[in-house]
Amino acid sequence: MSASIDLKDLQRRMDGALDALHKDFGSLRTGRASASLLDAINVEAYGSPTPINQVGTVSVPEPRMISVQVWDKELVGAVDKAIRNSPLGVNPVVEGTLLRIPIPPLNEERRAELAKAASSYAEHARVAIRNVRRDGMDTLKQMEKDGEISEDELKSQSDSVQKLTDDYVGKVDSSLKSKQDEIMQV
Known part of the structure; x- marks a missing residue:
């Protein structure tokens, strides 16, 4: 019987990063x-x-x-x-x-500042997601080293972790795009 990484746990932690991003976006003042x-x-x-x-x-x-x-x-x-x-x-x-x-309407300069702040929040979320991925990859490498999984299983499960990471980074990017569109809307 082979072991496998807990993708649900990684997904839960990535959801946490996404939730934190949405909370940060909520604190940005749009018009x-x-x-x-x-x-x-x-x-x-x-x-x-x-x-x-x-x-x-x-x-x-x-x-x-x-x-x-x-x-x-x-x-x-x-x-x-x-x-x-x-x-x-x-x-x-x-x-x-x-x-x-x-709440006064925003001027163009303030809109640019808020869009930049939104980008910064999104980058923090991406870093948090990549940190979760790194933890998952480290766990997999340790499992292979300990003989719990084979090299093929390591590759297969690493691909699953990477796909999950890519999905969440995509969600961050789409959230950022919609927030920036909202900020720049006059």
């Missing part, structure tokens, strides 16, 4: 409002940094507007400050415990 834009922002609340979605309700009432309904009125100033100091470049309008955040 449209998205509740996920605020995911990366932490508010100094109760003595510790807290994600905005844990101090209020984030919603998107209009295509170019995000609103944050802060639950504790004592935290409204801290939420306002955290959003203003974020790299998003937006200025909230405070109305009691509600913050309205208008």
